[in-house]
Amino acid sequence: MQAGAFPFRHGGRRIAAALFPLLLAACGSQPAVEARPAMWLVEDGDTHIYMLGTMHALPAGTDWDGGKVATAVAAADELVLELSPRQLAEAGRVFRELAPREKPLAMDARLPPTALAAYRRLEAGSDFGGDALDDWAILVLMGQRVADEAALSPSDGVEAGLTAAFDKAGKPISGLESAESQLMLFETLDPAAQRAMLVRAAEHAGDAVRDVKAMAADWSRGDADALAKIVNEDVDRVPAARKAILTDRNRRWSAWVQRRMEQPGTVLMAVGAGHLVGSGSVPAMLEAEGYKVSRVQ
Numbered sequence: 163m164q165a166g167a168f169p170f171r172h173g174g175r176r177i178a179a180a181l182f183p184l185l186l187a188a189c190g191s192q193p194a195v196e197a198r199p200a201m202w203l204v205e206d207g208d209t210h211i212y213m214l215g216t217m218h219a220l221p222a223g224t225d226w227d228g229g230k231v232a233t234a235v236a237a238a239d240e241l242v243l244e245l246s247p248r249q250l251a252e253a254g255r256v257f258r259e260l261a262p263r264e265k266p267l268a269m270d271a272r273l274p275p276t277a278l279a280a281y282r283r284l285e286a287g288s289d290f291g292g293d294a295l296d297d298w299a300i301l302v303l304m305g306q307r308v309a310d311e312a313a314l315s316p317s318d319g320v321e322a323g324l325t326a327a328f329d330k331a332g333k334p335i336s337g338l339e340s341a342e343s344q345l346m347l348f349e350t351l352d353p354a355a356q357r358a359m360l361v362r363a364a365e366h367a368g369d370a371v372r373d374v375k376a377m378a379a380d381w382s383r384g385d386a387d388a389l390a391k392i393v394n395e396d397v398d399r400v401p402a403a404r405k406a407i408l409t410d411r412n413r414r415w416s417a418w419v420q421r422r423m424e425q426p427g428t429v430l431m432a433v434g435a436g437h438l439v440g441s442g443s444v445p446a447m448l449e450a451e452g453y454k455v456s457r458v459q
Contacts (some may be wrong), residue, residue: 215435244335
């Protein structure tokens with residue numbers, strides 16, 4: 163359950179897939195697909211930090227760990243994820259603690275009729291219990307349902323595969339955030355922004371599966387420009403979400419990379435693909451600070 167955002171023009175399924183494993187607790191099987199996701203390298207004389215953009219959940223059989231990713235995995239002394247395995251295991255508990263509203267509010271009081279009808283279709287067969295939950299928590303459950311329908315599984319996602327590989331090699335794994343800090347991004351988001359995201363998500367729920375599959379295809383091709391367009395056109399519609407979910411986190415992670423560059427060694431940093439594309443991305447922030455950043459896949 164790692165966290166991430168949604169919003170937005172198409173209901174946030176696409177950006178949700180890029181940013182938050184939390185939203186993608188689904189399963190399914192698909193034919194094998196060869197993926198070569200975008201990856202960058204920031205380096206100096208004695209420090210090398212690979213930055214891999216991930217999909218937190220993928221169709222079964224996706225081959226994403228070849229090419230330069232295999233080189234980075236072999237070379238890295240340590241793996242850094244958004245959430246360490248221990249924090250990832252805590253995410254469900256934290257979600258259950260933060261998600262309930264102080265006072266229930268019926269969904270028909272939150273959503274206009276068209277959006278409500280689309281929400282009910284997505285919810286069909288498994289009542290989300292939305293009346294008792296905060297708006298952001300309902301978005302999480304909607305993201306899970308979309309992932310289920312798109313046959314995406316976190317057990318086949320990049321983080322799961324990297325964790326298994328580094329565990330097997332006896333290499334350390336750490337995280338940039340805690341489960342609580344990730345989910346508090348949503349819990350503390352302005353209620354009006356939460357409601358705007360929920361309404362947009364519900365209005366376009368019918369397009370969600372198609373959109374998340376299209377995003378996965380862009381990621382598989384390593385099409386950073388296409389991913390940046392998706393992220394920007396979605397979050398730009400909810401500025402408060404852009405700041406909390408992308409800009410502020412990218413700035414913190416860029417600062418982490420700069421501190422880590424002061425120590426020798428090789429690191430593989432794997433975070434949601436939306437954080438590594440576009441003008442406000444981690445690579446762009448590092449370049450603006452004068453670091454040598456190159457795309458290696």
